Amino acid sequence: MSFERIKEKLNILADAAKYDVSCASSGSTRANKNKGLGNSSGMGICHSYTEDGRCVSLLKILMTNHCIYDCAYCVTRKSNDIKRAAFKIQEVVDLTINFYRRNYIEGLFLSSGIFKNADYTMERLIAVAKKLREEENFNGYIHLKSIPGASDELMREAGLYADRLSVNIEVPTVSGLKLLAPDKRYEDFTKPMLKVKNEIIQYKAEKKIIKSTPKYAPAGQSTQMIIGATGESDKDIMYSATHYYQKYHMKRVYYSGYVPVAEDKRLPAIGSQVPLLRENRLYQTDWLLRFYGFHVKELLNNQHPNLDMDVDPKLGWALRNLHLFPIDINKAPKELLARVPGIGMQSVHKIMNARKFRKLNWDHLRKIGIALNRAKYFMICDSNKWEKRDLQADTIKGMILQNSTGKFRKEYSNQLQLFDKMAV
Structure with missing residues (x-):
């Protein structure tokens, strides 16, 4: 031929x-x-x-x-x-x-x-x-x-x-x-x-x-x-x-x-x-189920049958469960650390190791690589800064979206490109 x-x-x-x-x-x-x-x-x-x-x-x-x-x-x-x-x-x-x-x-x-x-x-x-x-x-x-x-x-x-x-x-x-x-x-x-x-x-x-x-x-x-x-x-x-x-x-x-x-x-x-964003949210949910210890009923149920397109599913879950926060970053078990928006599993392991030697403050957490623009609303550490905890879920969500930096937007853009490449 x-x-x-x-x-x-x-x-x-x-x-x-x-x-x-x-x-x-x-x-x-x-x-x-x-x-x-x-x-x-x-x-x-x-x-x-x-x-x-x-x-x-x-x-x-x-x-x-x-x-x-x-x-x-x-x-x-x-x-x-x-x-x-x-x-x-x-x-x-x-x-x-x-x-x-x-x-x-x-x-x-x-x-x-x-x-x-x-x-x-x-x-x-x-x-x-x-x-x-x-x-x-x-x-x-x-x-x-x-x-x-x-x-x-x-x-x-x-x-x-x-x-x-x-x-x-x-x-x-x-x-x-x-x-x-x-x-x-x-x-x-x-x-x-x-x-x-x-x-x-x-x-x-x-x-x-x-x-x-x-x-x-x-x-x-x-x-x-x-x-x-x-x-x-x-x-x-x-x-x-x-x-x-x-x-x-x-x-x-x-x-x-x-x-x-x-x-x-x-x-x-x-x-x-x-929309490609819906695919992205489903992949993020899949990731939370496989690697972060979430159960599907925590993220999606009869009261919340669809994912929030404005925020990632972990942040969406945290906003619906503010009664569980803030957690003490220096005392919380690994399972709770993994549920804080802005803290990935690699950062969880770094925190667990670092706090064996000293109490961690905001500067330490920033150097570890935590996305503090999201995480700061859900945790306390060895610091007197940002200790006010009477904010409502809608207020926190609005502040996070309003204060999102170019880097934060770029992160989601990169995630969308990643899943788009997976379809090649």
Whole structure:
């Protein structure tokens, strides 16, 4: 096949893959061996972000944008009038190897529309990964999208070649899925998730006994939800995310704002794209649940079903719970320190270590790196300054927003850019 035809396919199928944001390659440490090609821990062109903030580059494409389903939110839906294309297995292998040799990429993110049936499509994705590993001795990062409805046997095989597997739940609720993707069943998504979870547990247990046991999906599994295609509240979204973290041991849940791709009476009107700020607030909430000890019911509940777009979720929680503040920065336990707006987990550890040697004052806290423009309203320290504590939540919120410096605004701008890059 001519170079021009391969280039045309690449343009079509790379563009179609851009709507999937669940491609951060965190958690894998597949080492190079036997003088093979690639290493998943290397540095390179930045296309995606790992869990620890490292940038990696991935060849991110669909195997094909042909699909037997007609999901309302999907650009590759069968009724959508778009240009179609499909890669052969060897073409994807060759592209990956050639791109790697030119230092364009560090790995592969491979998804696909569903053609014929789920198992047939999944077999082709696995065939690409198998050829890369066994024939090309490729040790770089591979992320395979699990096809909803794929058999347990294929999911088991996929995890032996891929670093990460993911199946996108797409719509946060079962009712939303029935509305926008009536051809799909909820069980088709959760069955592969459960298989991957159980296989990871089994292989880890076996490796403790038999050291030669191969790795199975060492970077775990992830999923993605489309935000704003249906009327779910932030509460609905984060309760669903919490369910997937707990029941299926997800490494990450990604939140992708709905992008209008076709006219459909079931969907928001063209031009009503979900604000990127809402995605950002959901990611911040996700972070608080995973690393700061918050329970989802503390942040979102029937009284507060949606996040405040003006302030981050930790500040929003603190303003609703002023009866818990101020805390003494020199006496409070780690769990309470982590709940003070403007104090991150690194700063919490610095405070815990520093106060072993002396009482901390505002100058010490400023040097540690705490955002005092927010934190000062919720704590006291070894100082006589700022001890007035009769302010109301609305007053504090207004003062923080009014006194936000350019640096504070830049922080949120950088966060938005980060999540935007994650969608590349």
